Amino acid sequence: MADGALSHIKVLDLTHYIAGPYCTRLLADYGAEVIKVEKPGEGDGARRCGPFLHDEPHPEKSGLFLYLNSNKRGITLNLKTETGRRIFKELLREADVLVENFRPGVMASLGLEYEDLHRINPKLVMTSISNFGQSGPYRDYKASEIVLYALGGMMYIMGNYDREPLKHGLSQGQYLAAATAAAATMSAIYAQGEDGPGQHVDVSIMEAVTEGIFWPAVAYSYSGGVPRRRPKVGSVFDACMPTKDGYVAPVFYGYVDWDAFSRFMDCPELADPKFASHADRVMHSEEFAALLLPKIREWSKDELFHAAQDWRFAFGIVNTTEDVVHSPQLRERGFFVEMDHPVAGRLTYPGAPFKLSESPAQARRPAPLLGQHNEEVYGRLGYTGGDLVKLREGGII
Amino acid sequence: MGLPLSGIRVLDLGSAWAIPIAIRYLAILGAEVIRIESCARPDISRFGTHAENTTEGRFWETGARFNHINVNKKDITIDLSMPKGVALFKELVKVSDVIAENFSPRVMRNLGLHYEVLRDIKPDIIMLSSSGFGASGPWAHYGAWGMGMEPTAGISHLTGYIDGPPMKAGIPYTDIISSVHGTLAILIALEHRRRTGRGQWIDLSQNEAAVQQIGEAIMDYTMNGRVQGRMGNRHPSMAPHGIYRCRGNDKWVVISVSSEEEWKALCDALGDPPWSREQRFRDGLSRWRHQEELDRLIEEWTISRDHHEVMHTLQQAGVPAGAVLTPKEILLDPHLRERGYIHKLTHPRLEGMELLGTRPYLGMPWRMSRTPLSLERSPLFGEHNGYAFAELLGMTQEEMAELEREGVIGNRPLADEPTYWGAATVPLPVLKELGYIEEWDENYHEILGLDG
Structure with missing residues (x-):
C-alpha cells in the first residue's frame, strides 16, 4: 500500500484526554509516526474514562482511549525524574513535532519549555493545546468542557427561548480544538519546508469554540443587536x-x-x-x-x-449512534474500520475524516497498551534489555 | 521567514460556509486565495446580516458573514455556466496550486471541471471537494445544508435538555467542524506534494467529519450496544456540573466540580454554608445523586451576583467556572483582546458603503511564534478581476471589456436587491419582540471603540 502522506513525520506525543490525542490521531491516520508518551503505571487519564468494554473499568478497555489513540505507538516515561527528562531529550532529537496539552506552565516546570527544546532540536515544531492559550488573564483558569463552551460563546446561542443555555452533547469543543491543532501543526510543518526552523504553536480551545459563533459576533458588530438562542417566534424552523x-x-x-x-x-x-x-x-x-x-x-x-x-x-x-453505525452511506464508503486489540479484541471504530486519493488514511494499528512499545522505541535509541529493566525498577519507564 | 503558505495560490469556488471558512484559514496563513463568484450568483453569505441593518446602497459589500469569512482573500467573478467562463477558469487552474469547492458532487462533473480534467491541465493540482455525504455512496446526491447535517451525524440525538427533544446548535454547526478538517486536508496534501511532487483529490464528507466528534458514543454502541441519549448540561460523573442564573437579564455562569478538592474550594468560596456539610452531599456519588437540590442551593448564591464576578471568585478559589458569554461579551472579552484574537479592520469608504467603516472581527484560533498571522479586510465584489485576468493571465483591457460585455465577468451582482430569503432587514425592535435578539445597543460603536 502507498505510504501515508505524512510517513516522513515523527511526532512525539505528550498529550492526554481528548484535545491532544485527537490531534495526534489525525496526524497518525495520515501516516505520521506518532509515539505517545505516558506516565508509568497510570497512563493517559482517558484510560480511566468510559465507555468501557462491557462496562468493565480497565485501562486497556476504555472506548474513549482506544478511539483516540489508534495508529500510535506507546511508551512510558516519567518526566518528573532527571533520567526521564534526559531520555525524553534523546527522543526529541529524532522528532519533527512535539504535541502537548498540559496546563500552561507545566512544561516549563519540567525544564521542557519551547526555548529549551528548540536549542536541542532547532527544527522542532511544538504545538501546545490548552484551555485558554499560553497567554492572557484566563491562562491559568481551570476548565472543563462546559466551562469552555460557556466562555467560548457557543452555550449562549444554544437552547430554548425560555430555558437556560445548553451545551452540545459530549466534548465538542475539545474535538474542534484538536482538529484545529492538527491544522495548525501542519501549517508550521509546511512553513519550514525542507529544513527551515520549527516554531511554537499555541492553540486555545476557547478560541476554537468561539470560531463557531462568528455569525452572532459579527451580527453584533454590524448592528448592535445581541443574538441569542432559539427565538420566541419561529423556532419551529430550527426544530427536530x-x-x-x-x-x-x-x-x-x-x-x-x-x-x-x-x-x-x-x-x-x-x-x-x-x-x-x-x-x-x-x-x-x-x-x-x-x-x-x-x-x-x-x-x-x-x-x-x-x-x-x-x-x-x-x-x-436525527440519527442515533446505532443509526450512524448502520448507515448505508457510511458503510458503502468504508468509513468504519475494524481493528484487533490484544485486550479489547476486535472492535469497530470510526475511521479517518477525509479521503486522499494518492495517500489514503490507513488503520495500521490499534491503540497501544501502556508501555507496549518501550523495547522497540528505546531499543532504537540503543538501550538494551538490561537498561530497560533498570529503568523500570527506577520507576522511569 | 515568510508566512507559512506564501507562494501558494488557491482558487476558492466555495459557497456559503464550509469551504470558504476552510480556505479563510489558508488565506490568513499567507496563501494567495482567489475567491470566485459570479454576477448571477453572488455568494449567499453576502446577504442576511448587513452593516447598520440596512440594504441601501452597495448591499452586497456590507454583509457581515461574507466580510468575516473572506478576510485576506482576493475576489473575482467568472460565470461558469458560460463556456468562456469555463475556459477562463481553466487558464487560472494552470497557475494555481489548490482548488476547493463545495458544490453537490454532480456539479463540477457537469461543468467538465472534475479532478481528472483539472489534473490534465495542471498535473500537481490539489483539489478539495467537500459535500454533505461525500462523492460516492447512495446518499452522494442528497441535499445537505449544515442545519440538517448535525442531526444526521448523530450529534443532535446527544444534545438537548434531559427529557426534551433532540436539539440543534442554531447555526450550521457541521460547517464549522468540516471547515477545519478541510484546512487540515489541504495542508496534508500540500506537504505530500512538497515531498513527492504529486497532487491529489480530497473527498471530504461533512457527515464523516462530524461523526468524528461523537467517537466515544459510537464506541459505546460498537462495544456495548448502548445507544447514548441526552444529558442536558449534566455530566456522567461530575456534580455539581451545570448552569446557574446570575444577576441581570439572561446572565448565567457554569460550574463543574470533578474532585473532592474542588468541592472543598467551592464550599469555601460560598462561605462554607451549613448545607454543604449535610450527609446527602458527603461525597461525589452522593452529590451526583442529589444534584438537583445541590444546583438549587448553589443558584441561591449565584443569583444575586454578576456572572463575571462569580467566575473570577470561583476560579481564584480553584473551581472551574465560566461566565456564559454573549456574542457582545466575546467581542469585549479582556482575555481574547489581550491575546490579540479580536482584530479591527477598516473597509474602503466608497459611495453606497460609507456605513461599513471599521468593524471588529474574530481572528485565528492559534498563534505561531515565528510567523505571526494578521488579518486584512475582505475584498470587494470582483475587486481583483484586473489582477487575475490582466496580471496573471496577461489579458488586455479590450479582452476584459469584451468578457464584461458578454457577462462572463463583472464587478457588481445582476440583482438589484439581496437574493436570499433572510435578506430582509428586520428592525431591531421587531427582532427583540420575536426573540431573535436579547437586546440592542444604540451606542455599540462606542462600546466597541470604533471610529466615528
Missing part, C-alpha cells in the same frame, strides 16, 4: 420534529419550492399565500407548526428522510 419512530430535521434554508413542499407533505393549506415567504412563515409560525407537525407524525423517520430527499428537500434525520 417527531415522526412515528424518531425525529427528522427539515431544513427551510436557502430556496424552498413551497408549492412542491405542500404537495409533498400532502398539506394544501401550506400553499396558502400567508406562508409564501420565509418572513411570512415566521410571522405565522404557530399555524404553520399546527399544520405541519401532524403530517410529519404520519411518517417513519427513515421513510420521510428519503422521500423528502427524492423530492429534493434537504431534510436531515
Whole structure:
C-alpha cells in the first residue's frame, strides 16, 4: 500500500484526554509516526474514562482511549525524574513535532519549555493545546468542557427561548480544538519546508469554540443587536420534529419550492399565500407548526428522510449512534474500520475524516497498551534489555 | 521567514460556509486565495446580516458573514455556466496550486471541471471537494445544508435538555467542524506534494467529519450496544456540573466540580454554608445523586451576583467556572483582546458603503511564534478581476471589456436587491419582540471603540 502522506513525520506525543490525542490521531491516520508518551503505571487519564468494554473499568478497555489513540505507538516515561527528562531529550532529537496539552506552565516546570527544546532540536515544531492559550488573564483558569463552551460563546446561542443555555452533547469543543491543532501543526510543518526552523504553536480551545459563533459576533458588530438562542417566534424552523419512530430535521434554508413542499407533505393549506415567504412563515409560525407537525407524525423517520430527499428537500434525520453505525452511506464508503486489540479484541471504530486519493488514511494499528512499545522505541535509541529493566525498577519507564 | 503558505495560490469556488471558512484559514496563513463568484450568483453569505441593518446602497459589500469569512482573500467573478467562463477558469487552474469547492458532487462533473480534467491541465493540482455525504455512496446526491447535517451525524440525538427533544446548535454547526478538517486536508496534501511532487483529490464528507466528534458514543454502541441519549448540561460523573442564573437579564455562569478538592474550594468560596456539610452531599456519588437540590442551593448564591464576578471568585478559589458569554461579551472579552484574537479592520469608504467603516472581527484560533498571522479586510465584489485576468493571465483591457460585455465577468451582482430569503432587514425592535435578539445597543460603536 502507498505510504501515508505524512510517513516522513515523527511526532512525539505528550498529550492526554481528548484535545491532544485527537490531534495526534489525525496526524497518525495520515501516516505520521506518532509515539505517545505516558506516565508509568497510570497512563493517559482517558484510560480511566468510559465507555468501557462491557462496562468493565480497565485501562486497556476504555472506548474513549482506544478511539483516540489508534495508529500510535506507546511508551512510558516519567518526566518528573532527571533520567526521564534526559531520555525524553534523546527522543526529541529524532522528532519533527512535539504535541502537548498540559496546563500552561507545566512544561516549563519540567525544564521542557519551547526555548529549551528548540536549542536541542532547532527544527522542532511544538504545538501546545490548552484551555485558554499560553497567554492572557484566563491562562491559568481551570476548565472543563462546559466551562469552555460557556466562555467560548457557543452555550449562549444554544437552547430554548425560555430555558437556560445548553451545551452540545459530549466534548465538542475539545474535538474542534484538536482538529484545529492538527491544522495548525501542519501549517508550521509546511512553513519550514525542507529544513527551515520549527516554531511554537499555541492553540486555545476557547478560541476554537468561539470560531463557531462568528455569525452572532459579527451580527453584533454590524448592528448592535445581541443574538441569542432559539427565538420566541419561529423556532419551529430550527426544530427536530417527531415522526412515528424518531425525529427528522427539515431544513427551510436557502430556496424552498413551497408549492412542491405542500404537495409533498400532502398539506394544501401550506400553499396558502400567508406562508409564501420565509418572513411570512415566521410571522405565522404557530399555524404553520399546527399544520405541519401532524403530517410529519404520519411518517417513519427513515421513510420521510428519503422521500423528502427524492423530492429534493434537504431534510436531515436525527440519527442515533446505532443509526450512524448502520448507515448505508457510511458503510458503502468504508468509513468504519475494524481493528484487533490484544485486550479489547476486535472492535469497530470510526475511521479517518477525509479521503486522499494518492495517500489514503490507513488503520495500521490499534491503540497501544501502556508501555507496549518501550523495547522497540528505546531499543532504537540503543538501550538494551538490561537498561530497560533498570529503568523500570527506577520507576522511569 | 515568510508566512507559512506564501507562494501558494488557491482558487476558492466555495459557497456559503464550509469551504470558504476552510480556505479563510489558508488565506490568513499567507496563501494567495482567489475567491470566485459570479454576477448571477453572488455568494449567499453576502446577504442576511448587513452593516447598520440596512440594504441601501452597495448591499452586497456590507454583509457581515461574507466580510468575516473572506478576510485576506482576493475576489473575482467568472460565470461558469458560460463556456468562456469555463475556459477562463481553466487558464487560472494552470497557475494555481489548490482548488476547493463545495458544490453537490454532480456539479463540477457537469461543468467538465472534475479532478481528472483539472489534473490534465495542471498535473500537481490539489483539489478539495467537500459535500454533505461525500462523492460516492447512495446518499452522494442528497441535499445537505449544515442545519440538517448535525442531526444526521448523530450529534443532535446527544444534545438537548434531559427529557426534551433532540436539539440543534442554531447555526450550521457541521460547517464549522468540516471547515477545519478541510484546512487540515489541504495542508496534508500540500506537504505530500512538497515531498513527492504529486497532487491529489480530497473527498471530504461533512457527515464523516462530524461523526468524528461523537467517537466515544459510537464506541459505546460498537462495544456495548448502548445507544447514548441526552444529558442536558449534566455530566456522567461530575456534580455539581451545570448552569446557574446570575444577576441581570439572561446572565448565567457554569460550574463543574470533578474532585473532592474542588468541592472543598467551592464550599469555601460560598462561605462554607451549613448545607454543604449535610450527609446527602458527603461525597461525589452522593452529590451526583442529589444534584438537583445541590444546583438549587448553589443558584441561591449565584443569583444575586454578576456572572463575571462569580467566575473570577470561583476560579481564584480553584473551581472551574465560566461566565456564559454573549456574542457582545466575546467581542469585549479582556482575555481574547489581550491575546490579540479580536482584530479591527477598516473597509474602503466608497459611495453606497460609507456605513461599513471599521468593524471588529474574530481572528485565528492559534498563534505561531515565528510567523505571526494578521488579518486584512475582505475584498470587494470582483475587486481583483484586473489582477487575475490582466496580471496573471496577461489579458488586455479590450479582452476584459469584451468578457464584461458578454457577462462572463463583472464587478457588481445582476440583482438589484439581496437574493436570499433572510435578506430582509428586520428592525431591531421587531427582532427583540420575536426573540431573535436579547437586546440592542444604540451606542455599540462606542462600546466597541470604533471610529466615528
